[in-house]
Amino acid sequence: MTIKRLLWLVAVGFLLVLVIPVKPVAAKTTYLSLSPREYLQTRQKVTVTNSYYKKVKITLPKGTIVQVASTGKSKKNHRPFFTIDMDTMSYRLRKPFYTAKSKPNMTAGIWAAKQTFKQVAAPIYLQYYRVTDPDTRSAGDYIADGNLWQGIKWPVNETTAKGSGVKVTVDGYLESYAKVRVFQASAPKPIAYAKIQKTTVSGNVTNFYVATRVKGAPLTRVAKSGKHQYRLTVTRTGEHAVTLIPENAGSQYTDSVEISERYLINNQNYYMHTEVLY
Structure with missing residues (x-):
């Protein structure tokens, strides 16, 4: 193989690296190991629903501290989740629950993802x-x-x-x-x-x-x-x-x-x- 042809192949290979898109590897979701009464803080804005009708939405701003009311694992994918008793939270957050027919105070299950929550000490x-x-x-x-x-x-x-x-x-x-x-x-x-x-x-x-x-x-x-x-x-x-x-x-x-x-x-x-x- 001549030096000229070798240089041509190297140049083509370099162009292919630039042109052919590389599919990014999806980040793996990791989860927290939780127990009731532990405290968590949101890493980002989180929207949750109530446990009865799942129509009432509650928004937890980034930095909000919550307390774990109960824990469980999905029967389908075995991912851990937890609930929040909204009676423990401020009225400014739990206010949407008052529009529900029976004013339920528990949230539906929330995935315990590390990307969304972090464990913190009791305030x-x-x-x-x-x-x-x-x-x-x-x-x-x-x-x-x-x-x-x-x-x-x-x-x-x-x-x-x-x-x-x-x-x-x-x-x-x-x-x-x-x-x-x-x-x-x-x-x-x-x-x-x-x-x-x-x-x-x-x-x-x-x-x-x-x-x-x-x-x-x-x-x-x-x-x-x-x-x-x-x-x-x-x-x-x-x-x-x-x-x-x-x-x-x-x-x-x-x-x-x-x-x-x-x-x-x-x-x-x-x-x-x-x-x-x-």
């Missing part, structure tokens, strides 16, 4: 009620959800009782409620809410700071401008109260035992419904 603003392992500390069902109701303990007339209070959501919002049923199938609509800008924890005292006043929340104004103008101080006392729920009105038999934990906000009594013993 500091949830430490005022979170425990490390509720399944081992409770003799029944540990149901603490962050709701702080004015009063001493869970009411005996739980299905009709109304209350006012505050709550910090998993995605970091302070919400306030006024005269709503304390026992509900889904979280009520708040009268006001604001994004938590800063949280400090010292022992059993947690301070939450927001930029605007939240109607119905016992806030203290600590600055005239900026993101930390109002403060909510929550003290966890560690004291518990027991409420015995009768089987029916006037019954001497107990249907369930409800446990409440006492908190203080501005030296006023609040309680959180924490456990159910049957």
Whole structure:
């Protein structure tokens, strides 16, 4: 083979490399190994649907923190998925659920893809009620959800009782409620809410700071401008109260035992419904 012909073949080969398209290799989707109550953060905007009608869409912006409610695997492809209890999320996100006929609070299954979610530690603003392992500390069902109701303990007339209070959501919002049923199938609509800008924890005292006043929340104004103008101080006392729920009105038999934990906000009594013993 002459040098001239060899150079010609090399040139043709180079042109073929440039002209012939190379099909890119599809990136393999990898998945997270999850357990209930773990926390995740969205890496991008995610759209989810409700579990009943799958017609109500919820958009989770990039950077949103969520808590795993339940986990499972697809019978078809064995990919892991999880659900979110939207009652734990802020009203600004769960608002579309209120258009559903029965106001379902659980999402449909969401693929646990690493490209979409990353595992994160429990947010500091949830430490005022979170425990490390509720399944081992409770003799029944540990149901603490962050709701702080004015009063001493869970009411005996739980299905009709109304209350006012505050709550910090998993995605970091302070919400306030006024005269709503304390026992509900889904979280009520708040009268006001604001994004938590800063949280400090010292022992059993947690301070939450927001930029605007939240109607119905016992806030203290600590600055005239900026993101930390109002403060909510929550003290966890560690004291518990027991409420015995009768089987029916006037019954001497107990249907369930409800446990409440006492908190203080501005030296006023609040309680959180924490456990159910049957």
